Amino acid sequence: xxxxxxxxxxxxxxxxxxxxxxxxxxxxxxxxxxxxxxxxxxxxxxxxxxxxxxxxxxxxxxxxxxxxxxxxxxxxxxxxxxxxxxxxxxxxxxxxxxxxxxxxxxxxxxxxxxxxxxxxxxxxxxxxxxxxxxxxxxxxxxxxxxxxxxxxxxxxxxxxxxxxxxxxxxxxxxxxxxxxxxxxxxxxxxxxxxxxxxxxxxxxxxxxxxxxxxxxxxxxxxxxxxxxxxxxxxxxxxxxxxxxxxxxxxxxxxxxxxxxxxxxxxxxxxxxxxxxxxxxxxxxxxxxxxxxxxxxxxxxxxxxxxxxxxxxxxxxxxxxxxxxxxxxxxxxxxxxxxxxxxxxxxxxxxxxxxxxxxxxxxxxxxxxxxxxxxxxxxxxxxxxxxxxxxxxxxxxxxxxxxxxxxxxxxxxxxxxxxxxxxxxxxxxxxxxxxxxxxxxxxxxxxxxxxxxxxxxxxxxxxxxxxxxxxxxxxxxx
Amino acid sequence: xxxxxxxxxxxxxxxxxxxxxxxxxxxxxxxxxxxxxxxxxxxxxxxxxxxxxxxxxxxxxxxxxxxxxxxxxxxxxxxxxxxxxxxxxxxxxxxxxxxxxxxxxxxxxxxxxxxxxxxxxxxxxxxxxxxxxxxxxxxxxxxxxxxxxxxxxxxxxxxxxxxxxxxxxxxxxxxxxxxxxxxxxxxxxxxxxxxxxxxxxxxxxxxxxxxxxxxxxxxxxxxxxxxxxxxxxxxxxxxxxxxxxxxxxxxxxxxxxxxxxxxxxxxxxxxxxxxxxxxxxxxxxxxxxxxxxxxxxxxxxxxxxxxxxxxxxxxxxxxxxxxxxxxxxxxxxxxxxxxxxxxxxxxxxxxxxxxxxxxxxxxxxxxxxxxxxxxxxxxxxxxxxxxxxxxxxxxxxxxxxxxxxxxxxxxxxxxxxxxxxxxxxxxxxxxxxxxxxxxxxxxxxxxxxxxxxxxxxxxxxxxxxxxxxxxxxxxxxxxx
Numbered sequence: 003x004x005x006x007x008x009x010x011x012x013x014x015x016x017x018x019x020x021x022x023x024x025x026x027x028x029x030x031x032x033x034x035x036x037x038x039x040x041x042x043x044x045x046x047x048x049x050x051x052x053x054x055x056x057x058x059x060x061x062x063x064x065x066x067x068x069x070x071x072x073x074x075x076x077x078x079x080x081x082x083x084x085x086x087x088x089x090x091x092x093x094x095x096x097x098x099x100x101x102x103x104x105x106x107x108x109x110x111x112x113x114x115x116x117x118x119x120x121x122x123x124x125x126x127x128x129x130x131x132x133x134x135x136x137x138x139x140x141x142x143x144x145x146x147x148x149x150x151x152x153x154x155x156x157x158x159x160x161x162x163x164x165x166x167x168x169x170x171x172x173x174x175x176x177x178x179x180x181x182x183x184x185x186x187x188x189x190x191x192x193x194x195x196x197x198x199x200x201x202x203x204x205x206x207x208x209x210x211x212x213x214x215x216x217x218x219x220x221x222x223x224x225x226x227x228x229x230x231x232x233x234x235x236x237x238x239x240x241x242x243x244x245x246x247x248x249x250x251x252x253x254x255x256x257x258x259x260x261x262x263x264x265x266x267x268x269x270x271x272x273x274x275x276x277x278x279x280x281x282x283x284x285x286x287x288x289x290x291x292x293x294x295x296x297x298x299x300x301x302x303x304x305x306x307x308x309x310x311x312x313x314x315x316x317x318x319x320x321x322x323x324x325x326x327x328x329x330x331x332x333x334x335x336x337x338x339x340x341x342x343x344x345x346x347x348x349x350x351x352x353x354x355x356x357x358x359x360x361x362x363x364x365x366x367x368x369x370x371x372x373x374x375x376x377x378x379x380x381x382x383x384x385x386x387x388x389x390x391x392x393x394x395x396x397x398x399x400x401x402x403x404x405x406x407x408x409x410x411x412x413x414x415x416x417x418x419x420x421x422x423x424x425x426x427x428x429x430x431x432x433x434x435x436x437x438x439x440x441x442x443x444x445x446x447x448x449x450x451x452x453x454x455x456x457x458x459x460x461x462x463x464x465x466x467x468x469x470x471x472x473x474x475x476x477x478x479x
Numbered sequence: 480x481x482x483x484x485x486x487x488x489x490x491x492x493x494x495x496x497x498x499x500x501x502x503x504x505x506x507x508x509x510x511x512x513x514x515x516x517x518x519x520x521x522x523x524x525x526x527x528x529x530x531x532x533x534x535x536x537x538x539x540x541x542x543x544x545x546x547x548x549x550x551x552x553x554x555x556x557x558x559x560x561x562x563x564x565x566x567x568x569x570x571x572x573x574x575x576x577x578x579x580x581x582x583x584x585x586x587x588x589x590x591x592x593x594x595x596x597x598x599x600x601x602x603x604x605x606x607x608x609x610x611x612x613x614x615x616x617x618x619x620x621x622x623x624x625x626x627x628x629x630x631x632x633x634x635x636x637x638x639x640x641x642x643x644x645x646x647x648x649x650x651x652x653x654x655x656x657x658x659x660x661x662x663x664x665x666x667x668x669x670x671x672x673x674x675x676x677x678x679x680x681x682x683x684x685x686x687x688x689x690x691x692x693x694x695x696x697x698x699x700x701x702x703x704x705x706x707x708x709x710x711x712x713x714x715x716x717x718x719x720x721x722x723x724x725x726x727x728x729x730x731x732x733x734x735x736x737x738x739x740x741x742x743x744x745x746x747x748x749x750x751x752x753x754x755x756x757x758x759x760x761x762x763x764x765x766x767x768x769x770x771x772x773x774x775x776x777x778x779x780x781x782x783x784x785x786x787x788x789x790x791x792x793x794x795x796x797x798x799x800x801x802x803x804x805x806x807x808x809x810x811x812x813x814x815x816x817x818x819x820x821x822x823x824x825x826x827x828x829x830x831x832x833x834x835x836x837x838x839x840x841x842x843x844x845x846x847x848x849x850x851x852x853x854x855x856x857x858x859x860x861x862x863x864x865x866x867x868x869x870x871x872x873x874x875x876x877x878x879x880x881x882x883x884x885x886x887x888x889x890x891x892x893x894x895x896x897x898x899x900x901x902x903x904x905x906x907x908x909x910x911x912x913x914x915x916x917x918x919x920x921x922x923x924x925x926x927x928x929x930x931x932x933x934x935x936x937x938x939x940x941x942x943x944x945x946x947x948x949x950x951x952x953x954x955x956x957x958x959x
Binding site: 070071077079084087089090091093188189190191192193195196197223224225226227303304306307309310311313315316317327331351354355356359363 | 518521523524525526527559561563568621757
């Protein structure tokens with residue numbers, strides 16, 4: 003069992019530098035097998051003058067998904083386009099966690115520009131799932147999920163546009179939290195689909211996630227979409243437990259396409275919650291089935307515009323030996339972007355085009371509203387919604403790369419939450435054929451505390467989240 | 480056949496903010512290339528726009544001043560196209576929900592008549608950078624200092640019918656934005672730019688004909704020339720039985736012609752959609768009311784007041800209210816002394832404007848202040864100076880000679896108002912011209928001018944004309 007954030011902070015306080023060194027050594031030992039990191043950093047030397055306020059997370063090692071810009075540290079977004087990009091500024095999330103005392107150990111691998119569900123679209127090669135090196139870790143925050151699962155870092159940041167934190171968390175057997183849209187600043191987080199992107203956390207437990215969320219959440223004047231409301235003490239709220247909570251089971255997720263064994267494990271997990279005092283009921287969301295089609299109009303539309311800035315003119319990849327402007331654009335972008343990114347840029351450009359906008363973009367926005375209304379309606383009768391995070395456990399590398407549609411369906415249970423802007427998390431809920439699976443919990447707007455408390459209660463009664471993949475066992479610093 | 484031109488103008492007014500519309504970078508003009516472009520203006524990965532409140536306030540000022548509807552909820556949209564001086568690959572603008580809709584201007588035409596011109600809309604947007612094609616032999620330079628500068632794009636209804644009307648509208652708008660202090664109006668620096676949409680249709684036809692859009696009109700003169708050329712060109716095409724192609728044309732001031740830039744076929748599909756990085760802009764009522772109560776007196780109202788309270792003609796009032804500073808100059812003069820408004824108006828519109836024009840000065844920098852001008856005119860009223868002498872004094876004052884009284888003393892310029900001295904000069908003149916005097920006495924009144932002239936010559940213009948007239952007349956009819 004690996005120790006939690008609370009215990010690590012204690013060790014870090016008594017033995018400055020020891021915790022960071024311990025994890026740094028594990029990265030050296032194990033990263034070659036996993037390819038979880040794109041860039042590995044040395045922790046700052048211990049000689050560093052102690053700060054007056056070391057911060058609530060002083061000495062806690064962390065890895066950032068390589069989508070968060072880090073001052074003077076290469077930030078690639080998993081793309082050849084930004085292979086050599088060294089930002090002159092920090093993302094707000096990076097800044098806040100550094101202020102809290104976190105020690106940055108590296109930048110984690112990811113699907114290119116966060117577009118993918120298997121980490122196979124990364125220009126820097128796929129990440130491997132520590133539970134089975136022939137299988138994918140999920141994506142797009144696959145590097146962060148694999149790194150936490152293998153004990154290379156205790157916590158890591160991720161981003162979730164359609165499930166990119168929760169799906170890899172489920173597939174790697176860790177806790178993945180996607181906060182409410184606007185809870186965490188997007189400033190310095192390289193945009194994929196701005197209205198859906200949200201920064202979150204991959205951690206061993208709900209408690210660890212609470213520690214990190216408390217430090218990174220909050221209003222940011224540099225992000226007009228960040229919510230101007232106080233950040234509750236999520237760590238204190240953990241004690242509120244699960245007793246008396248009404249949990250709606252998303253029956254739509256158990257209909258078709260779900261691996262029956264996954265379904266059985268999730269039903270088991272829900273019974274544990276019931277035993278802990280939660281009251282269960284069945285919920286159906288009439289428009290949930292439309293999430294994937296609506297998402298694959300809206301997310302590409304925004305991405306086609308967000309990625310227009312990568313044109314070879316000011317930063318990023320620039321084609322060589324070019325004589326005219328059109329060729330500079332064409333070649334820089336053709337060389338800099340991978341297939342999945344190009345596919346989405348093309349879809350997005352198409353759905354925004356004159357004559358198609360109403361039929362695709364506007365229609366998808368209407369569907370999005372209906373989906374949110376479904377969720378809000380359901381959450382007026384229950385405190386949380388629950389279901390499986392993914393339809394299957396981790397699939398094999400290369401298994402779905404030829405068929406984008408099958409790949410897209412991997413996010414079928416998670417995407418609706420992004421369209422609705424709600425907070426959600428995935429927690430380990432057992433194993434199917436030796437591979438971890440995740441229980442998906444969805445809360446009301448800004449109800450992260452309640453969700454984390456329920457997850458904490460579940461984790462107090464189960465051991466799934468404490469298990470380490472064979473070969474990656476760790477004793478702790 | 481008789482033809483009718485239909486013209487609408489799109490004006491880009493740079494809003495007078497300290498910083499850019501979505502970042503805190505300064506908007507100062509003329510800085511070294513790319514020194515006023517921060518990471519947000521450069522569209523670096525992960526950066527986000529934050530709306531400048533001041534830019535919104537200035538747009539609302541404009542909307543209120545033209546009697547428009549202020550969008551209580553307006554939306555920023557992305558206009559997508561690739562160009563090297565457009566850092567993000569899209570321009571943040573407003574599309575189907577602009578901040579200002581409707582309203583209009585009452586434009587005073589040359590003949591003094593008033594023409595209402597409707598405003599379709601005005602929306603907030605960011606400017607692009609600048610491509611410099613003539614600085615490097617084999618490359619194009621990109622200067623992104625201007626990228627992200629706040630603009631208000633003001634679109635008129637197609638209400639204008641001639642190049643002259645278009646210019647009159649443009650001047651009226653130019654006056655208004657400077658009154659409101661929302662734009663410095665500097666056309667050379669590109670703070671106030673104009674594109675014109677022009678079409679020509681048979682007189683009496685209701686439907687609009689195919690139009691062309693003319694770009695690159697950076698002075699009132701070019702606007703007038705370009706539109707006049709385009710009307711003539713389109714009329715000729717129509718008369719020859721040809722068809723106008725919808726296209727964008729560029730005005731070439733050297734050749735005084737417009738020529739095609741791009742046709743509708745190669746027009747961009749801008750793929751507008753709401754910018755997900757910016758929430759809808761919601762304006763609350765108290766804030767709008769605060770802005771409304773801070774509006775200055777507007778050109779039209781000031782013009783009406785100048786006519787009503789000073790008895791000025793429509794023309795004089797229009798000229799004097801063309802800028803707030805000029806109107807203030809006039810009113811400062813009126814407050815300084817008791818003067819006939821018409822006399823002061825004539826001097827301001829005559830000597831003062833001519834002097835400013837000649838020396839390329841703004842009214843704020845006039846070498847003769849309004850107080851000093853009023854002091855000079857008071858010396859005409861009290862008979863110290865003749866009009867002619869006053870002009871001489873004015874020139875000296877303009878050249879730094881001090882107040883009117885100082886110049887008068889220094890030059891010894893004082894009207895002869897000593898009756899005795901004047902009478903002896905008159906007697907001498909009569910003695911020298913006995914025949915004319917006889918004729919004058921016999922009733923040829925026109926000869927008065929002759930005698931006045933002679934006396935003026937003899938006194939080097941220092942005689943008071945009024946006094947002189949009276950004295951000569953008295954000599955003709957001593958008994959009266």
